[in-house]
Amino acid sequence: MTDQTMMPERLLEVSHLTKAYPGVRALTDVSFVAHAGEVHGLVGENGAGKSTLLKIISGAVRHDAGAVVICGTHLAGGDPHEASAAGSATIYQELTIVPDLSAVSNVFLGHLPQRFGIVDARRARAAFADAADTVGLTARAGARAGGLSTAAQQLLEIMRALVLGKRVVIMDEPTASLGPEDSQKLHAVIRSLRDTGHAVVYVSHDLDAVLEVCDTVTVLREGSVIETRPAAEWQKSSLISRMLGGVTLDTVAPGRPSAPAGPALLQVSGLRAPGVHLEHLELRAGEIVGLAGLVGSGRTRLLRALAGAERVDSGSITVGGSARRWPTTPRRALSLGIALAPEDRKHQGLLLGRPAAWNVALGRFAVAAAHRAVRAVRLARWAEPASTRVGFSSSRLGALAGELSGGNQQKLVLARWLSRPTICLLLDEPTRGIDIGAKAQIFETTREIVGEGRAVVWSSSDLEEVVRHSDRILVVAAGRVVAELPGGSTVHDVLEISYAATGDALAEPSGAVSNASAGSGRASTDSKGPV
């Protein structure tokens, strides 16, 4: 495939892989090679076959035809232990850290060094220290893993691969839950893995990151390899056009603010909650307000507090000019027209074992079924207009939510809120882990729904996205809105303010909210954690 003159060891070789699920051809004749000392990027839209490919390489799923060779061992397939024994380690987006065990126990999970049948703690700690040194982890070996930042937990997983001598490291969306700073650190670790003769397979939607860290990039589309080239020969635009096939770049370009903001819909002032401090926020019809901030800045808590999902100490709210009682439950917030699409779609947004239409109707079954028997057919009919608007194919309304791609799951949550009267949508990380096509669709829909007199507040870890698709940007640090920037500001502006503000907030003891553990995961993990 590659025309390198000096041929390093082929650590991972995938040839002519084919995999079909009933009714779907997931992979067709996929081949690529990852050499020792190479970071190999895999990119493609959701549904392009990346997940299936990863599952086959890691042994979770058996292939129909073709071969997977890891460090010279042919995999029979379908057995994760076999793939692991051959010398590969897969680090999934959802980490497999046991929160209540120590850092060192997590690194050696199931493989603690033993002497005479007893755990050899000294040897374990020595190996831990070595590996920690390699990846730059500063956490103590005895620290509780669950108390570490996401970035540190991810490093533990990498160390797991290191201490077990794995030479092929596969990473699925490794930067999805990291802030820019931690992503940079992770990339440094990946480069050091490469320099020590590992092969790293790097799967990501974040094309900038892929281009930055990878040596070679393979583009997948519709289950086939479209092209493999050295990273230096790719640009973001060429990657995108190969990923999307016929679609041109214009369709994924940002929509500019269409109309000037309309009348005030919602005013919030004096909002205080654990880890949240909001002096004043006014939302006008027709505007998209972006929340920008580092990981751990409290965006999620702020949005959840606005949606009635968190306990608040104080706060007042004015809807359409009249003062209302602060909504203490999501149900009350919904009755004011405020809806939240949570960050963690799978655990907080959807019931994965239920059909798509049912999920759209969730919480409104009576209306959806027109006050008659709640039946699948009625729900599907009711969900159809909203689904169509968000670009969710109505032919899939009967599919289980858990079988849909991340992008489609996000569209379902949007469709739910579009199908009921809302004035303000709060979208927490709506674009996390979804492909470019779905992102474009979501931005388009967002622009459309504010055009109908609603307001949207949204957040993303991808600062570039926030500045491109917002009419106003609120910079959040340590739970506070520290600055407001106009649309068209740059990532640089945001970062400058964020870093300055985070530093200040951490310096002043009373502002020590950044390490408050939120009810909902990553965004509230302390970015300054021990890394």
Place this chain on the structure above:
Amino acid sequence: MTSASVTTPGRRGSGLTVGGFLRSYGIVVALVILVGAITVAQPGFLAYGNLMNILSQWAPVGIMGIGMTYVVITGGFDLSVAAIYSLCAVVAAALGRSEPPLLAFAVALLVGLVVGIANGFVVTGLRVNPFIATLGMSLIISGVTLVLTGNIAFVVNFEPFTVLGTGRMLGIPFSGMLLIVLMVVAGLILAYTPYGQAIYAVGGNTEASRLAGIRTSFTTASSYALSGLCAAIAGIITASQLSSAQPSTNQNLVFDVLTVVIVGGTSLTGGRGAIWRTAVGVAILATLQNGFNLLDIDAYYQNIIKGLIIIAALATVDWRRMLRRPGSPRTAPPSPTPAPSSTSDTLTHR
């Protein structure tokens, strides 16, 4: 593209495959085989009179199974049903000695409802784990029952009091009719009303339901109230059948009620299950028990076999889960939602 589009092509495990059918309806197949086997061994099993006796005998457990099904689908557990059952039987019998039966029954129902609401409050308001909450309530209720009665049985010598428990029409016992009517009504409510869907939603993913505007606490608490009410109805039926009531609590009853729910295939992790499943569970347990008696099998062996069946039922559920996610890479993150399933999990949860 409206109504016809609901059926999904390419959904694994659904539709016409044998595996999919067995995963959804295997329990019915098991019942048919069981009935067949027992009929071959003892043709008298299918006699009308015998079947009607079974119906009357299992009406209390079946009715408690209805409430328990609701509770289990919300992801909870109700260990207090036996205690509520005894308390309400005693209340009905104690009042039935002097008051009109309907009044006695109404008061007993009210008592069951109130205790059920208390359960719901402890679970949702005080956020006590349902297992512990209802175990504690069970002890409290049993204690209160014994204190109030001084552990004396109540005997009712009044003919109308026994009509509900022993009366028949065309040979069909009233208690059995009540069981069937309640099952149909509760099954339809669960499958086709917004409230029923909310029960599934809360059990399947509480946080998602809450964010979608469902009153999760109310919904959960209501299932315990319903369970209390069902236990009261069961207690009344038994008091009426025996024209007497014992204040002592038979904890084995909780086991029977849970068994019928679980054997039917309602998931203990919440979010999945159905009333028809509980009906099948009752039928299986009743058939077994009656078959044992007809075949003269020792009661001790009966317990052993019951125990094996409940374990087998749960093991099957786990085995199914393994089929769904071969080699699941995830080990650590404790997920609040049950793993996505590929069984044919339609809206009505057939």
